[in-house]
Amino acid sequence: MPRQETLGQRIRRIRQQRGMSLAKVSGGDFSRAFLNQVELGRSQPSTRVLRVIAGRLGTEVDYLLEGRLPSLDRELALERARVLLARGQARRALAALDDAMGAADWPMSTDARLCQAEVLRALGRSAEADEIVSAERKVIAARGDAHRLERLRAVERGQAFSVGRGDPEAAIRAHLRLADRAMRAARGYDALEHYRAARVLLEASAR
Structure with a gap:
């Protein structure tokens, strides 16, 4: 029976999948050494630190803790x-x-x-x-x-928020630009939101 992935192993796996260094994830909130100890299972992060890590990795605290895909x-x-x-x-x-x-x-x-x-x-x-x-x-x-x-x-x-100021083509370009920027920053949630918006606009304009 395969061993269950630990919190630290999960953090390290996601970090490496994102191509992020210990320094990139820790930022100025905690030390690289501490994050390394967390990944090795030798230190337990607080809820606040977990939120920082999850945010930097573009995932959710629940997923880091339990290994379940974030709920939709x-x-x-x-x-x-x-x-x-x-x-x-x-x-x-x-x-x-x-x-x-x-x-x-x-x-x-x-x-x-x-x-x-x-x-x-x-x-x-x-x-x-x-x-x-x-x-x-x-x-x-x-x-x-x-x-x-x-x-x-x-x-x-008191206005409805609109990307592209009502111009569908401008909105598509803006969403794709924001999605690419989010991907580079390892913000998966944001990237997915903007790619979805761009896809919907592209499909609507093709009809």
Whole structure:
């Protein structure tokens, strides 16, 4: 019977698959030596450190801990809420968000919170939306994520967020550019989101 992969082995495998060094993953948050000890099973990372590692590796804490593929439930809930909101069904969108709001990992947590702010603003609950936007601005600024900062600004203005400013060809190019950038930064979640968006736009324009 094959031995079960440990947390440290899983981190090392993903890191090597991404072509990332110990220094790249540790950044300025903890030492390379500590990460090496974690990979060897000699040190146990805190929840905060695990979140940092998962974020840098473009995966989720649950996957690092348990070896299960990240659940699609939260992503599905978020996308359903976005669709409902776009169709003017804000109350249903708010209910649909329930399953997405449990996300603790970047960037899913911020994406869900920004969608929640959009929904609340659509329902006339601007004060609640403003509180969320204020909190998420700090998170996004700390990450230096220009794409999500643009989404946040759109929420602040009460406008629907649009990549490419309504031009499908510009949107396709922008999504592909953002996807490539995310791939280089080992942010798999973001890359997948942008590649999906580009594919949908390409398929729609081909009809």
